[in-house]
Amino acid sequence: MEILTPQEEDVLKYVIEFADKEVKPLAKKIDQDQEVPQSLIDRMKDLGLFGSYIPEKYGGSGLSFSFLVRVIEELSAACPSTALVLDGALTLFAEPLMMFGSDHLKSKYFSQIVKGAVGGLAITEPGAGSDAASIRTSAVKKGDRYVINGTKTFISNGRIAKFFVFDALTDPGKGSKGITTFVIDAGTPGFEISRDIHKMGIRGSSTVELVFKDAEIPEDNVVGEVNKGFKVIMETLDAGRIGIAAQALGVARNALEEATEYIKNRKQFGKAIADFQGIQFLISDLYTELMAARLLTYEACKAWEKHDNSVLFSSMAKLYASDAAMHITTEALQLFGGYGYTTDFDAERHMRDAKITQIYEGTNQIQRIIIAREILKGK
Numbered sequence: 511m512e513i514l515t516p517q518e519e520d521v522l523k524y525v526i527e528f529a530d531k532e533v534k535p536l537a538k539k540i541d542q543d544q545e546v547p548q549s550l551i552d553r554m555k556d557l558g559l560f561g562s563y564i565p566e567k568y569g570g571s572g573l574s575f576s577f578l579v580r581v582i583e584e585l586s587a588a589c590p591s592t593a594l595v596l597d598g599a600l601t602l603f604a605e606p607l608m609m610f611g612s613d614h615l616k617s618k619y620f621s622q623i624v625k626g627a628v629g630g631l632a633i634t635e636p637g638a639g640s641d642a643a644s645i646r647t648s649a650v651k652k653g654d655r656y657v658i659n660g661t662k663t664f665i666s667n668g669r670i671a672k673f674f675v676f677d678a679l680t681d682p683g684k685g686s687k688g689i690t691t692f693v694i695d696a697g698t699p700g701f702e703i704s705r706d707i708h709k710m711g712i713r714g715s716s717t718v719e720l721v722f723k724d725a726e727i728p729e730d731n732v733v734g735e736v737n738k739g740f741k742v743i744m745e746t747l748d749a750g751r752i753g754i755a756a757q758a759l760g761v762a763r764n765a766l767e768e769a770t771e772y773i774k775n776r777k778q779f780g781k782a783i784a785d786f787q788g789i790q791f792l793i794s795d796l797y798t799e800l801m802a803a804r805l806l807t808y809e810a811c812k813a814w815e816k817h818d819n820s821v822l823f824s825s826m827a828k829l830y831a832s833d834a835a836m837h838i839t840t841e842a843l844q845l846f847g848g849y850g851y852t853t854d855f856d857a858e859r860h861m862r863d864a865k866i867t868q869i870y871e872g873t874n875q876i877q878r879i880i881i882a883r884e885i886l887k888g889k
């Protein structure tokens with residue numbers, strides 16, 4: 511299925527070459543060091559990837575959302591932690607500003623993103639995960655500023671982000687109707703990282719807990735309207751979930767291609783294990799599953815760009831592609847036999863990396879709730 515313009519297809523060729531030659535060889539070390547090297551982030555900036563999705567008016571190239579999704583897929587096939595640096599900056603930080611931010615916020619932050627500055631999105635709290643409307647972080651108006659107090663947890667890009675979009679209660683007691691979305695700069699007095707969170711997969715991605723203690727931000731930092739921030743967050747996640755589907759797709763594709771190479775060469779009972787029909791049936795099923803995930807993800811891109819049933823497609827794509835990635839990476843490891851269970855090969859890393867796609871930006875249980883709600887609404 512074709513989702514890019516011919517011009518975007520040409521640009522993507524450079525991204526594929528970069529992912530294959532410069533990112534993939536570093537993936538194992540990034541996992542071990544638990545860090546994406548700054549030199550790689552700089553290369554992504556030099557290649558124009560940070561500016562790709564930013565409108566031309568703000569110094570970017572104004573390429574499509576579909577292009578961004580294909581970039582995330584290709585980078586994730588090489589190293590999902592590296593992909594998440596860009597994904598966080600663009601789908602999680604830039605997207606809400608693009609949809610709801612003032613011209614002032616767009617000018618101020620997009621000019622930094624095109625120069626490689628990374629952003630993040632801070633919604634989750636210790637007591638508010640799936641139930642995103644139950645946040646406790648507060649924003650109290652003081653003159654022309656807001657004073658923020660609270661804790662956000664599991665925040666991706668935490669150590670490297672220069673700024674975050676976050677949500678807080680501006681009218682407590684009103685649930686989702688009392689939430690406002692803001693931007694805050696890293697380094698704002700009273701706003702700190704309280705701990706690093708260590709993980710089983712995407713280990714190169716920095717995940718942190720953030721604490722606000724009387725941190726003050728100007729009222730200009732409101733994204734959209736006061737008390738209408740829940741909508742900002744939900745629409746951001748509609749786009750973000752397609753990015754996660756693309757991440758799942760990239761990880762699964764890479765795991766499957768590596769396993770396919772292996773079974774063609776590994777011999778048992780006097781022949782390549784790929785020659786056994788039991789293995790061939792498995793390979794057929796896995797490639798079919800991967801293709802179905804790809805088509806659904808690309809369909810979700812088109813739906814999102816047209817704002818046509820995009821909530822439904824975005825949740826379906828995230829749900830299906832992440833479940834497929836977990837299944838495919840698990841079976842791919844199996845195809846390596848005992849070697850797959852060792853760190854001599856990358857199969858175990860792919861399986862660890864795939865797991866998070868079923869959890870973040872709304873667990874797959876939450877996606878099922880959204881899908882059912884969309885299908886049953888008005889019925």
Ligand SMILES: Cc1cc2nc3c(=O)[nH]c(=O)nc-3n(C[C@H](O)[C@H](O)[C@H](O)COP(=O)(O)OP(=O)(O)OC[C@H]3O[C@@H](n4cnc5c(N)ncnc54)[C@H](O)[C@@H]3O)c2cc1C
Nearest residue numbers: 631632633634639640664665666717869870871872873875
């Ligand atoms: C590595 C990593 C990176 C992350 N990055 C970010 C980030 O950048 N920004 C951010 O804001 N958050 C981030 N998150 C948080 C992530 O989005 C949440 O962990 C996720 O939404 C689930 O919330 P929870 O962990 O509190 O689980 P809970 O909400 O406590 O859920 C626990 C279990 O209960 C299930 N459950 C909950 N409610 C229901 C229900 N109604 N019906 C059926 N099942 C239900 C869930 O599906 C899950 O299986 C990240 C998390 C991780 C692990």
